[in-house]
Amino acid sequence: MMKHLFIEIKALVRMWLFECAVGASPAMLTNAANDIAPGTTFIQQEPRVSEYPPIPGTTLFDGSQARKGYALNKMCFSFNSAACREEFVRDEEAYMHKYGLNEEQAAGIRGRDVLGLIRAGGNAYYLAKFAGILGLNMQDIGALQTGMTVDEFKAKLKAYA
């Protein structure tokens, strides 16, 4: 328990130092100074969802995912615009580069790997806009993620009725 707490504190201090190093805004620094009381309150900064056991096959899109996936989700958010979708289709690599996707995210896009994109911080709603470009609907996406055929996936849904 103590060891766990120590690791948490170390991680948070490292995060804070990183924010200082990359040039956090004065407001962020003030908040950091005011909100974190000396010594004891670090554990409260832990993401709340991690207090619960994981749900199998489920990634909660929490702060850590939102940070990791920002560039990927921002690119997918741009797919609300038809012009952006066309630009992506014309040159996927250039478009991914423009949004600064990391290698893991770019590989997920190239491989149409939905589970890989979720691991890389993708959010279901934004990823669905990417699926729209590929002409895939939610049953197609469901089948891809569960290793079923689309018919099997549809049958699985129907069986709940």
Next chain:
Amino acid sequence: MAKIVGMLTTSHVPAIGGAIAKNLQQDAYWKPFFDGFIPVRKWLDETKPDVAVVLYNDHGLNFFLDKMPTFSVGAAPEYHNADEGWGIPTLAPTRGDVDLSWHLINKLIDREFDITTCQEMLVDHAFTIPLKLFWPQSPCPIPAVPVCINTVQFPLPSARRCYAFGQAVGDAIRSWDSNKKVVVIGTGGLSHQLDGERAGFINKDFDLKFMDSMIHDPAWATQFSIHELVEKTGTQGVELLMWLAARAAVPGTLKKIHSNYHIPISNTASGLMALATV
């Protein structure tokens, strides 16, 4: 003072927009879903609400992760739908009611719900499709005020918090100095999960219990944490928070006008309820 005539809750799924555009209402796959709305429309024709307050969740049309308010209230004279990226038709704009918007905003902040106000707000399928289902005319014949609850990025507001928020919305409507009849709408759920290896998860037992609680025990679902709700209803099933808030806005004994439950519409267990104030 304004009067709340009742509450409507329904699932929202982009594919419904596609089905409406293709006139598939009588198609075998869609009929059990669309037929549920016939008695509700009859009640609306008789009751004639003047304005709707719509509790819904945005799916990355108006809000991105750069700014993600937990609770937000529209304050625009008109709300536009737009391209959502998944190929469903864009629906006509819906008129707003700016007086009611600002009354809600003022009262909610009085009650310490520090909401985000939006004088421009794009509304996605979670707002437009339910209105289209309840009022098939285009554009929607009555004005509506969108109230958005974040279900995109965790942490989400707890079920208990959403219930209290709904109570504050209801109190605000009832204190509005107007002779208008208001209907409260909650859209989302019921159980479904789009993402991960658990995609395709549905929980009929829980959904039916939840729908029953809407009538007999409105605060029942507030006993669950968000994590428990995701576990029981799926990552998107958690949208039932909109139903919970809508029910809290219209408290006390309500008369059931109609309810419908059908599996599946797309990947979703679809639910529909119409409850009238007695």
